[in-house]
Amino acid sequence: MSSAERCLQLDVGNSSAKWRLLEGDEIVARGLYRSEDEQSRDNLLACSPRLDAIWISSVAKDEAQQELSAMLRRQWQLEPWLARSEAETLGLINSYSEPQRMGVDRWLAMLAARQRYTGRLCVVDAGSALTIDIVAADGRHEGGYIIPGPQLMERALLLDTDRVRFAETAEYALQPGESTAEAVRHGIALAQAGAVTMALNLAGSEPLKSIFTGGGGQWLQRHLNYDGEYVADLVLDGLQCMGRAR
Template identity: 35%
Template sequence: MSDLLKVLEIDVGNTQLKWRVVDQVGKTPIQRATTAAFLAGEVSATAFSGVSRVRVASVASDEINERLRLYLQAICPQVFFAQSVAQMYGLVNAYETPEKMGVDRWLGMLAAWQRQRSSLCVIDCGSAITIDWVDTHGLHLGGYIIPGLRMLQTSLQSNTARVKFNTQGFNWNDSPGSTTDACVKNGSCYVLGALAEKIQRQADEKKTQSIVVTGGDGHFLIDYLRTAQWEPELVMEGLVWADQFSGVGC
């Protein structure tokens, strides 16, 4: 980071975003806010003063991204939005139309690939859970997108007449429940625990060298994955690599 002395890095999800500031000394702890609050100026911009470049990974809508771009350009004119591409650093995207892949998936794979340079599985546990496999040559073998922990729970709340439960408060528990509330919450844990165990079996069968887990709920799955690494800032790490590949970032 010899030329870019202070960089703001932002990971934008469906409703929330998180950010950190990186400089020659180190990086700040991850901060979080709703995207709406950030765009409304409810987040103090004091920490962003002196920023020489902004890096963004966003899965938000085009409208939100354009609003975010305008907001960030008022802080710093150099704003880089990462995109999914056909290949980068030897990692080859399986999608026929690479830009249609969520950039968070691409950046997560990219960061894991740059670390391992071997066969791997990346699991990102956010609003949705994504699972992507990469072989030892860097070829993306495809993946899965399934509802995340809370989406599993709220789908029952939204689509059934009599399955009602308290959406506040949550502790991981996959034992059988004795109330509707516990049955729904523990049931979602049971499903995701079974999913994690299947991923571990497949990784063993494929002789996959590493499983890398990220995302807000990722830590819940670690106990089910014997060989997994927990990397909560994986997408931001991939964002740095993508910016460097663009030829501007450093």
């Protein structure tokens, strides 16, 4: 992509999409899109009068993805390119026997992490789901974990129990809770932090760098005593790497 070209990049999740507009290597605009939010849709469609490329990472349902692609196609008369997990990209080697079945957000996050750091890595994406992936220094994906995120955990608890109910608000924290609201939220926080801690402990004694992303990634990075860093745009950075290499 030359310095004059404009590329719209989207990281599409289950409930919303992060987007950013790049002119060359410079981010000139960014935002959050929700299909039911008219203002967020208008902001996305008004981000640039012209585009040279549209790149998408999506884990949304097929119907939602097709609807979004059609909207972008109408606005800019461009065919969006959808990233897919591959058997190998830029030295990152997929552990799945069917590589395309790996969530593309996990693949792109690992790809971006490898571009930023050398050595063995643990990539933690804390969103609707908490994903934890270990990548060897030579680029081999050693395997990973997919765990319900905080909202999914809380919803399951409230839907499937009769007496766990609360109306008050409570923050996520690691100390024992002193009300039902605190006990639920603190228990979920403990489960999320505990899962990452256990995964890192099971990864063995070989040193590794931890990279956190996603809406809950910064909280986890702050509360875990590991050599870690938070990178907000890790999936979009991976999309940039893959889009340029394709």
